[in-house]
Amino acid sequence: MSDALVKFTGVARSYSDWPAVEGIDFEVRSGEFVVLSGPSGAGKTTILRLVWMGDLPTAGRVEVCGCSSDRLRPGDVAGTRRRIGIVFQDFRLLPDRTVFDNVALPLIVSGSSPAQVRKRVFSLLAEMELSHRRASFPHELSGGEQQRVAVARALVAHPEIVLADEPTGNLDPESSRLVVDLLLGIVRGGTAVMMATHDPRQVPPESARFLFLERGRLVNPAEWPEAR
Amino acid sequence: MNELRALLRETLLNLRGRNSSILATLLMVSLSFVVFDTFLVITWNIREILRSEQENVGIEMFLTDSLDERSARALADVVSGMDGVRSVYFVSSAEAEALFRAEMPERSDLLDLLGDGYGLPASLQVSLQPGWESEERISTLAGTLSRLEGVGDVVWGEDYLPGLNRVVGALQKLDIFAGAVLVLSISLMVANTMRLSVSRRSLTVEILGICGASDWFLRAPFLLEGILTGFTGSAGGLLLTAVASALMQAGVGHDFLPGRWVSGVLLLGAVTGFIGSWIGLRSAIPRPRRQERKT
Numbered sequence: 001m002s003d004a005l006v007k008f009t010g011v012a013r014s015y016s017d018w019p020a021v022e023g024i025d026f027e028v029r030s031g032e033f034v035v036l037s038g039p040s041g042a043g044k045t046t047i048l049r050l051v052w053m054g055d056l057p058t059a060g061r062v063e064v065c066g067c068s069s070d071r072l073r074p075g076d077v078a079g080t081r082r083r084i085g086i087v088f089q090d091f092r093l094l095p096d097r098t099v100f101d102n103v104a105l106p107l108i109v110s111g112s113s114p115a116q117v118r119k120r121v122f123s124l125l126a127e128m129e130l131s132h133r134r135a136s137f138p139h140e141l142s143g144g145e146q147q148r149v150a151v152a153r154a155l156v157a158h159p160e161i162v163l164a165d166e167p168t169g170n171l172d173p174e175s176s177r178l179v180v181d182l183l184l185g186i187v188r189g190g191t192a193v194m195m196a197t198h199d200p201r202q203v204p205p206e207s208a209r210f211l212f213l214e215r216g217r218l219v220n221p222a223e224w225p226e227a228r
Numbered sequence: 229m230n231e232l233r234a235l236l237r238e239t240l241l242n243l244r245g246r247n248s249s250i251l252a253t254l255l256m257v258s259l260s261f262v263v264f265d266t267f268l269v270i271t272w273n274i275r276e277i278l279r280s281e282q283e284n285v286g287i288e289m290f291l292t293d294s295l296d297e298r299s300a301r302a303l304a305d306v307v308s309g310m311d312g313v314r315s316v317y318f319v320s321s322a323e324a325e326a327l328f329r330a331e332m333p334e335r336s337d338l339l340d341l342l343g344d345g346y347g348l349p350a351s352l353q354v355s356l357q358p359g360w361e362s363e364e365r366i367s368t369l370a371g372t373l374s375r376l377e378g379v380g381d382v383v384w385g386e387d388y389l390p391g392l393n394r395v396v397g398a399l400q401k402l403d404i405f406a407g408a409v410l411v412l413s414i415s416l417m418v419a420n421t422m423r424l425s426v427s428r429r430s431l432t433v434e435i436l437g438i439c440g441a442s443d444w445f446l447r448a449p450f451l452l453e454g455i456l457t458g459f460t461g462s463a464g465g466l467l468l469t470a471v472a473s474a475l476m477q478a479g480v481g482h483d484f485l486p487g488r489w490v491s492g493v494l495l496l497g498a499v500t501g502f503i504g505s506w507i508g509l510r511s512a513i514p515r516p517r518r519q520e521r522k523t
Contacts, residue, residue, distance in 0.1 A: 052438065075442060082440030092435055096241065109441035111231045157440070 004029050005161050005192050006051055010060035013046055020046040021216040024060070028161065028194060033187040037200040038213035044196035047213070048163045051194065052084050053077045065160055082110050085154025089166035091146045093138040099125070099149050100134040106157040120156055128152050128182075144175030151182050155191075162186055164195040168202060176202060231445065238436075238449040239456075242429060253421045254461050257414055257497070261465020262472075264410045265485070265493060269473060271399050272489065273482045278396050285361055287354040287370050287384040295350070295378035303378060304352050312360040312369055317353040324348035349380065363390050411500050414461070418454050418504025426450060426512035433513060446513055451505045458501020462494050 004027035012022035021043035028034050036044045049055045050062050053069070062069040067080040085106075093102045100121055107117045125131045128148050138146055147167060154162050164183060168176035180202050183193050187207070195203065200210055212219050243250060289307070291300055300318055308316040319327070325348050329336040339346075354373070360366065366384050374382040426433060433446055466485075473484045485493070 054438075078437075078440050078442040078445075080440075081438060084440075086438050092431065092438075094432055094435060096244070105435065106439040108230075108234045109436055109439050109445055111234075113230050114233075153439070 004063070005065055006194070007063040008047075008050070008060065009063075011050065011057045011062055012059040013050060013055055014058050019216055021050075021213070022059075023217055026211055026218065028192050030160065030192055031187060031190045032192045033184065033203070033208040034192070034194045035200050035203050035208045035210045036194060036196040036213060037198065037210060039198060042213035043216040044198075044213055045165055046216075048086075048165050048194065048196055051161075051163055052081055052086055082106065082157060083160045085157070085159035085162040087147070087150045087154045087162065087164040087167045089169035091138070091143075091150045091170075093146055093149055093153075095138050098135050098137060099130060099141070102138070102149055103152045103156050105153060110157060121152075124152050124156055142175075143171050144178060147171060147175065147179050148182070151179065155186065159191060161192040161194065164193065166197055167195065168197065168199075235445065235448045235452070238445075239452045241432075242425060242449050242453055246425070246428070249421070249424070250457075253417065253457055254464060256417055257457060257461025257501075258464030258468060260410060260414055260417070261462045261493070261497065262468045264406060265465050265469035266472070267406050268403070268485055268489060268493070269469065269482065271403055272485055275396065275399060276483065278392055278399075281392055283358070283361065285366065285385050285389055286356060287366065287373060287382060289352040289354060289373050289376075289382050290380040291350045291352065292378050292380045293349070297350070299378060300350055300352070303376065306376070307352060307354060307373065310369070310372070312357050312365060314355045314357045317355075319351045319353060321347040321350045324351065361389075361393075363393055407496065411496070411503065414458065414497075414500045415504035415507060418457055418501050419508035421457065422450050422454055422505045422508030423512045425453065426509065443513075447509050450509055450513075451502060454501040454505025454508070455498045456501065458497040458499070458504065459494060460497075461501070462497025465497075466490060466493055 006026075006028040008024045008026050011024040013020050014022075024043075024047065026034075036047060038044055046055070050057055050069075051064055053062075053064065053067075056062075056069050056072075064080050065083040067076050094105075103124065104117045104121045107120060112120075122131070122134075125134050128151070130145065130148055130152065133141060133145060133149075138149070141149065147170075151167075154164075162183070167179050167183070171179060183195060184203075184207055187193050195208075197203075200212075210221060212221050291303070295303070297318075297320060300320075304316045304318050307313055325339060328339065328348060339348075356366070356369075360369070363386075366389065367386070370382045370384045373379060436446055470484055473482070476482075
C-alpha cells in the first residue's frame with residue numbers, strides 16, 4: 001500500500017441493485033482536508049461509510065490505515081475504526097450518558113485505564129471549552145455544544161483521520177463556522193479530515209482539496225456549477 | 229481488567245430502565261422452569277422408589293436337603309467371595325419356618341398340616357453390590373450360583389426386575405426430552421428478548437461499533453444479560469417449585485430435589501440463557517456486508 005491513509009481503487013457499492021457509488025478512485029494523505037461535495041443522494045455518505053467500514057464495497061478495493069477491504073480478518077474492522085474519528089450530522093450522542101461518558105467511549109472500548117480516560121477527556125473538554133458541561137446530558141446542550149461534544153469524541157483517541165458527515169447540517173451559521181474552524185485546527189495538527197457536505201463554500205478553498213460527486217461518480221469540478 | 233469493568237458497566241446500562249420487560253421475561257422463564265422442576269421432582273421421587281427397589285433385589289439360593297449346616301456355611305463363604313456379591317446370609321430350615329410363621333401367621337396352619345417331618349428348605353440370601361442390579365448381570369450370577377453343588381432353585385426377581393429397569397430407562401429418556409424442550413423454548417424466548425434489547429439499544433451498539441468496539445465487546449453485555457436471565461429465571465422456578473413442594477408435603481410425602489440436581493437446573497438456566505442470547509444476537513448485531521440482505 002502507498003503512504004495514503006485512505007485509498008479507493010475502482011470502488012463500487014450498490015444496494016439492492018441500485019448503484020450508490022461506482023468507479024471511485026482517490027487517496028487521502030495525512031494532514032489533508034478533503035471535502036466531499038455533491039447534491040443529496042450523490043453518494044457522499046456511502047463513501048464515508050466505506051471508509052469506516054460500515055459497508056464493504058461490492059467491487060474494487062478500499063484501503064484504510066493499512067487495512068484492505070478485500071483481506072479482512074477478524075478484528076480488522078474494530079482495529080481500523082479505532083484509528084478513525086467520526087462526526088455525524090445528527091451528532092449520535094448517547095442520550096443516557098453524560099458529556100464525559102460520551103467523549104470517553106472510544107477510550108473505554110479500547111481498554112484504557114480510568115486514570116488515562118479521565119486525564120485525556122478532561123484535557124479535551126477544556127480545549128473544546130466544554131469542561132463546565134461534562135456532567136450534562138446531551139438533551140441539556142445546544143446543537144452547537146452537542147456537535148462540539150461529537151467532535152471531542154471523534155478526537156479523543158488521537159485518530160489518524162476524522163470523518164465528518166454533514167457536520168454542520170443541523171447547526172446555525174455561527175455554530176457551523178465554529179465546527180469548520182475546529183476541523184481546520186485538527187488538520188493543522190497533522191490529522192487528515194474527510195468532510196461530506198452539500199455546501200462546499202463552508203470551507204475556504206485554499207484549505208482543502210475538493211472531490212465532487214454526482215449520481216455516485218466523481219466528476220470534474222469544472223462540470224459542477226456550485227464548485228466554481 | 230479495564231475491558232471487563234467496561235463490559236460489566238455496559239451490561240448494567242443495558243438492564244437499566246427496563247424493569248417491566250426484564251420482570252416479564254424472568255416470570256416467563258421462571259414459570260417454564262416450574263413446569264420442568266415439577267417434572268424433575270416427580271421423576272426424582274419415582275426414581276428413588278425404584279432405586280430402593282433395585283437395591284433390594286437380591287438372589288435367593290434354596291439349598292438341597294443333602295447339604296448340612298456346616299457345608300451350607302462353607303458354601304456361603306464361597307459365594308460371598310464372588311464378584312458382585314455384597315453379603316450372604318444363611319437362613320436355616322428352622323429360621324425359615326419361624327420367618328414364615330411371623331410374616332404369614334394366617335397361613336402357618338399349612339406348616340402344621342404338613343407335620344414335623346416336613347421342613348422349609350434352608351437358603352442363602354445373597355445381596356448385591358451397587359451397580360449389579362441390571363437384569364443381565366443378575367441373571368448371569370444366578371446361573372453361576374445354580375450350578376454350585378447343593379443348590380436347588382435360585383430365585384432373583386426375574387418376574388419384575390426387567391419391567392422395573394424399563395421404567396427407570398424410560399424416565400431417564402423423558403428427563404432428557406423434557407430438558408431439550410425446555411432448552412429450546414427458553415432459548416427462543418431469551419433470543420426474542422435479546423433482539424428487543426438490542427433494538428432498544430441500537431444507537432449504543434452502533435456508536436460503540438463506530439468507536440472501535442470489538443465484536444466481543446458489543447455482544448458480551450447481551451450474552452451476560454442472557455446468562456443472568458436464564459440463571460435468575462431458573463432460580464425463581466426452583467424457588468416457586470420449592471414453595472409448592474413444601475405446601476404439598478403434608479398431603480403427599482415426597483423429597484425435594486437434591487443439591488446436585490438444583491445445581492444442574494441453575495447451570496441449565498445459565499446455559500439456556502447463553503444459547504438464547506447468542507441466537508438472538510446473530511441477527512441483531514450485524515457485521516459489515518458486501519451485499520444487502522435479501523428480504
